[in-house]
Amino acid sequence: MLKTWYFVLLCWLSLQLEANPGLKVRITQKGLDYGRRIGMELVKQAVLKETFPSWSGQESLSVVKVNYVISRLRINAVDFPETSASFIPGTGICLSVARASATISADWRMNAWLLKGKGEITVSISGLFISIIFNVSRDSTGHLSTLLHNCQLSIGSVKVKLSGRSSWIYSFLSGYLEKPIHTKLDKNLCLNIKYKIQMMDAQLKKHKVLSQIDTFAQVDYSLLSSPAVFKSHINLDLKGTVYPVGNHTDPPFMPAPFALPNQGDSMIYLGVSNYFLKSASLAYYRAGAFNITISEELATTFSLNTSLLKYFVSETSLSQAAACPVLLNLMATLPPAVSLNADRCVLQITGSVEVFAALPNSTTQYIFTGNLTASTTANLTITKQKLIISLLLKRFQFSLLHSNLGFPEQKSVVENFLSYALRRVVIPVINDKLGKGFPLLNLAHTSLTGPAIKMNQGHLVISTDVHYQPVDREDEDLHSHS
Incomplete structure (x- = not known):
């Protein structure tokens, strides 16, 4: 009866020791109440589908022994x-149910001296109180662990009604079955x-804590320590390290x-x-995600050609008079530097660039090579439980290493061309890669x-509420109840 929503909320968590977390999760009383x-x-839906084994027993009616079998037991209604749900500081979570009731039906068979019979039995349970406290912690393998700490139970009344041909006898016997059923419960x-x-x-022990972001990177959501439970909330410290796929070498820096x-x-x-974010930057750098080639197809799509280059550089030594697509090979020479400030996120990319012209005879003509530093601001949004990062170029610096343009001293006009290429082509390509997003929470439905x-x-x-949508959209809208 504890398959509650906030268990799902916790099931993606596990453990690995580290000084400080890269990610923190807090579930508040508001979240716990919604989960409850x-x-x-x-639980209601699960209970109504639950199947129960048959059971048998014996009761004494004065000097007569009555043997009975209860089978095909099923719950018809539950309320x-x-x-209520509350946090128990230092322990876990308490769930309480008061004044619960249920109606159970089953088949019965009875055998006693000079008396045999069978029929249906209806059991009405009312005044049920149950209080459960369970621990949340980490186990020796590093996964989240749940353990029943305490269970208190009381049942107000159990009423039994037997149906069969000799109804007056079964009405008499019903009272004798209430006690064993009460004891059984x-x-x-x-x-x-x-x-x-x-x-x-x-199930938690089977859960994988490495979540695949894309073909380049994975993120480790393992717990660093047991959840810290307070009166108003529960805190979970997660490792929060992003790795290149297949390479789980920790970054050379520590979380603050x-x-x-x-x-x-x-x-x-x-x-x-x-x-x-720094570990993500390093992971994508190690995986080569920041090495970008602007192909002839992309250059044609974005009208990146030598005529545009001539617009910035009035005289060139390009051998072709006709406009040809301009190809770019960009390679990050350092992991992009990430910094979070009070009002913005800044990403600085350092790398080199080679520029070629794609000639009509399927060959290429070298144009120039240089080093670049691009400063971008990151726009952060959340879509479908993912953190989406979109870059916007703010500043750009370029140092020309070699050129066939004939004007190596005109660095500024080359910078203008590259700035245009970065804004119109390169940054959109990077944003397309980042558009897959970083998974935040993995909550089904x-x-x-x-x-x-x-x-x-x-x-x-990131502060947020959550909305649970049942699998069957025709189900009752759970959010219409309080």
């Missing part, structure tokens, strides 16, 4: 009118909850400490450190609602 509400609806409900939590824990704001207006707060990004010195904070 969605979770109880999911949780009062539910007392004995097995908490055991069943413990089993469900163990199943959830086993940072803190999430003391707020609870949103369900979830996600802190993204400068370390996370869930979307982020009203996410907001706040820049800080050295880190940014």
Whole structure:
């Protein structure tokens, strides 16, 4: 009965020791309450589909022994009118259900001296109270672990109604079945909850903490330590390191400490450190993602040709009078430098560039080579649980190493041409690669609602609510209930 929504919220987390986290996640009381509400609806659906084994017993009616078998037990209705969820500091989460009720039906068979019978049985349970506390921690393998800490249970009443031919006898016998059914529930409900939590824990151990971003990089979302549980929220510190695919060498720099704001207006707060972005920059650099070739096809698409070059340089030594596509080979010579400030994110790219003309005879003619430094600002948005980064060129510097233009001293006009090429062609190509985004949360059938990004010195904070959408869109809208 603990397959609640916020378990799904935690199942993508695991562990690896590190000094400071690259990412922080906070789930507030508002998020827990939403998870409890969605979770109880999911529990209702699961309970109504649950199957139960047959069971048998014996009761004494004065000097008569009555043997009975209960089979095909099924839950027809269940109601949780009062539910609550709270954080238990230093321990985990408490779930409580009060005044719950259920209607159960089954087939029965009875055998006693001079009396045999069979029929249907209806069991009405009311006044059910249950309180569950479970720990959230990390296990020795580095995955999130859940463990039942305490389970308290009380049942107000159990009413049994037997149906069959000799109804007056079965009405008399019904009262004798209420006690064993009550005892059976007392004995097995908490055991069943413990089993469900163990199943959830086993699933968490199978969860992969490396999330594939694209063909270039993966991000490690493993937990650095056990979740820190406070009265108003739970904090999770994640490693938050981005690696090239297949190369999990840690970056040569460490994450700096940072803190999430003391707020609870949103369900979830996600802190993204400068370390996370720097490790992403290094990973993409190591994977060669910043090495870009502007092919003849791209140059033609964006009208990048020698006539445009002649617009910036009045006289050239190009041998062709007709306009030819201009090809660019760009190679990053250092990992792009990333810095988060209070109002913006800056990415500085350092590299080299070779420029050629694609001639009509399928050969190329060398034009010039140089070193470049481009300073860009990053526009950050969130789409479909992903952080999308889009670059905008702000400043550009170029040093000419060699040229066939005949005017090596006219560096500024060459810079103008390259600035145009970067803005119109190169930056859009980079943004297309970055457009796949960095996965933030991996919540099935869930979307982020009203996410907001706040820049800080050295880190940014994303605050958001979430919206759960049932698999079957014809299901009742869970958000119409409070």
